[in-house]
Amino acid sequence: MAPQQSSQTSTSRVPLWRQPTFRAILFQVLLVLGILAFGYYLLSNTLDNMERRGITTGFGFLSNEAGFGILKSLIDYDETHTYGRTFLVGLLNTLLVAGLGIVFATFIGFFMGVARLSKNWLVARLATVYIETFRNIPLLLQIMFWYFAVLRPLPRPRQSLNLGDAVFLNNRGLFVPQPVAEQGFWLVVTTLAVAVALVVFIARWAHRRQDATGQQFPIVSVGIALIVGLPLVVFWLSGSPMHLEYPALKGFNFRGGMEVIPELAALVLALSIYTGAFIAEAVRSGILSVTHGQTEAAYALGLKPRVTLKLVIIPQAMRVIIPQLTSQYLNLTKNSSLATAIGYPDLVNVFAGTTLNQTGQAVEVIAMTMGVYLAISLVISMFMNWYNKRKMLVER
Amino acid sequence: MNSRLVIGASVAAALSLSTTAHAGKTLEAVKAKGYVQCGVSTGLPGFSAADEKGQFTGLDVDVCRAVAAAIFGDAGKVKYSPLTAKERFTALQSGEVDMLSRNTTWTYTRDTSLGLNFTGVNYYDGQGFLVTKDLGVKSALEMDGASFCIQAGTTTELNLADYFRANKMQYTPITFDTSDQTIKAFEAGRCDALTSDQSQLYALRIKLKDPNSAMVLPEVISKEPLGPVVRQGDDEWLNIVKWSLFAMVNAEELGVTSENVDEMKAKSTDPNVRRLLGIEGVKGEWMGLPDEWGYSIVKHVGNYGEAFDRNVGKGSPLGISRGLNALWSKGGIQYAPPIR
Secondary structure (H helix, E strand, O other), X not given: OOOOOOOOOOOOOOOHHHOHHHHHHHHHHHHHHHHHHHHHHHHHHHXXXXXXXXXXXXXXXXXXXXXXXXXXXXXXXXXXXXXXXXXXHHHHHHXXXXXXXXXXHHHHHHHHHHHHOXXXXXXXXXXXXXXXXXXXXXXXXXXXXXXXXXHOOOOOHHHOEEEOOOEEEEOOEXXXXXXXXXXXXXXXXXXXXXXXXXXXXXXXXXXXXXXXXXXXOOHHHXXXXXXXXXXXXXXXXXXXXXXXXXXXXXXXXXXXXXXXXXXXXXXXXXXXXXXXXXXXXXXXXXXXXXXXXXXXXXXXXXXXXXXXXXXXXXXXXXXXXXXXXXXXXXXXXXXXXXXXXXXXXXXXXXXXXHHHHHHOOHHHHHHHHHHHHHHHHHHHHHHHHHHHHHHOOOXX | OHHHHHHHHHHHHHHHOOOOOOOOOHHHHHHHHOOEEEEEOOOEOOOEEEOOOOOEEOHHHXXXXXXXXXXXXXXXXXXXXXXXXXXXXXXXXXXXXXXXEEEEEOOHHHHHHEOEEEOOOOEEXXXXXXXXXXXXXXXXXXXXXXXXXXXXXXXXXXXXXXXHHHOOOOEEEEEEOOHHHHHHHHHHOOOOEEEEEHHHHHHHHOOOOOHHHEEEOOOOOOOEEXXXXXXXOOHHHHHHHHHHHHHHHHHHHHOOOXXXXXXXXXXXXXXXXXXXXXXXXXXXXXXXXOOOHHHHHHHHOOOHHHHHHHHOOOOOOOOOOOXXXXXXXXXXXXXXXXXX
């Protein structure tokens, strides 16, 4: 016998407060409102207190004159520029250190990771020693070590080590000649762009030909020859529109030329070696994650170990390596803020250090600095996630 | 459902605590906790430095001790927070320290835009340069293109920029967090000269392995009146710190020292001395303090001259002469309003 239907048929109304979906939405809305209200309360309380104590608020200070000098700036800067400009200078210096650090750390990491898996006992042990040592010493100590190890042995400017009249090394930095572009240099630059486009086109054509006929084409060597050769030829033909500005000792220091300050060198060294050790472990974990069957199958087909590594193992290992790589890149970027310990003028040193102290507006300055680091980290994350999606294995 | 209720309830509870946080009365807070929290430097000999036992001494330290002596009758009721130049103002603004006695220069920007008040000048100073003798430089005007080690976030950076701009010379600044790092970098040869307040230069020179290898150039390129700082909005506390320093200067003017203060208290007939020591005339309760606040200061810390001599003057390794910091009646400009 069919059970009697209760009064709760699908046509009768369930009270609103008993509907699960309504309740779910209600509580979520209340929670969001609660969080927003809490955030607003924090903000208004802070502003209220600051006003009560007579502390100036707002971002107007960014257009005030800075009045202090900065050791090294990638863009034009002197004391008459604004605090907003010091923010840009610090930001560019941070990006420079982070960029160089990421590039070197990746090279060191991949090399050491593969080395640790080498069949050669000595190479594998040396890589292990490197990884274990540099992973376990705090980064700040490493930075100070490189700074004093780099700085102390170098001579003073008047007794610089020099390579002819062009390259000078002393404890103020490494001075190399700077290429200064003259009239007509734009032609060389356009040729370079054309060469790059040409190489991309050739690479595409070569891959299609290999897919169709199996014939290989030396893309790498031809590509390098084009990118280096074409602009060089155009350069010679157009009468070498470039001269070198040599560094010269004037009074106390060298003027002219390009300068690599010891703070930058020490920071990049310390960051790359430290992060490289972590990346090495990530690479090793990636390579070990590829099943041994793949290696054996590749050898069975007659592929040499180097080719196997390059074409079979690493592409599959990248799935595992890339997320860890993202974390390490983010770590490196944030660790670059330790530059304040050795006086490298990065964002934290220049903006959250000197500008904060001169203007006294701690809340705004720190908020801006945190926002910048968050933005940089998100950009790196986004790029790596996009790359990861491209490399992911698609299950059929 | 349960966790959501818990979250909702706690948010509501947090919102109900909607009283805005107060900038409370400093004297009440200090009396309640029983000591003065004093912001000092991370280690500047003569002004505020910790010795090997961890005891702080120095001219700035003595100002804090004087305030503690005035409030509690005991100069030892002070706790010290070593602060770098970058964090000192934030520490004071946020209430982490009750007063800042950290060789801080009194400037328009700091007095107006930071929500702070300067209470007086305990050391009149100026900015100078420290160079090695074998650099062969006799004047700051010969230093076009040189590099300078500076402490970040100080008036030093600004004054250096102004001086070189005015004289149309170039320079390279290398900034560090603490004065210790500046002297180490100077010794390593990273910079040609060290620039800071002259009193700091003499203090830092002692830290070199060979102090005689460095010399202070004659140029003084700025005015640096150094003094204690308190938060705005608490006039009573401002008065206490201000008059503690004035009491020390007045005591030196009247000839009252830590040695003869008991005798003076018992026997002196000079009305100025009697007012300073709280025997007659003025009342300590106008500042919320006991009447003997002046007596306590001179007994436990000494007068300004004694503090100067033992910390930075003839009785100390720095050996700085009184110069501008002598009393107004002796050729300097230390001048305190009368206690009457």
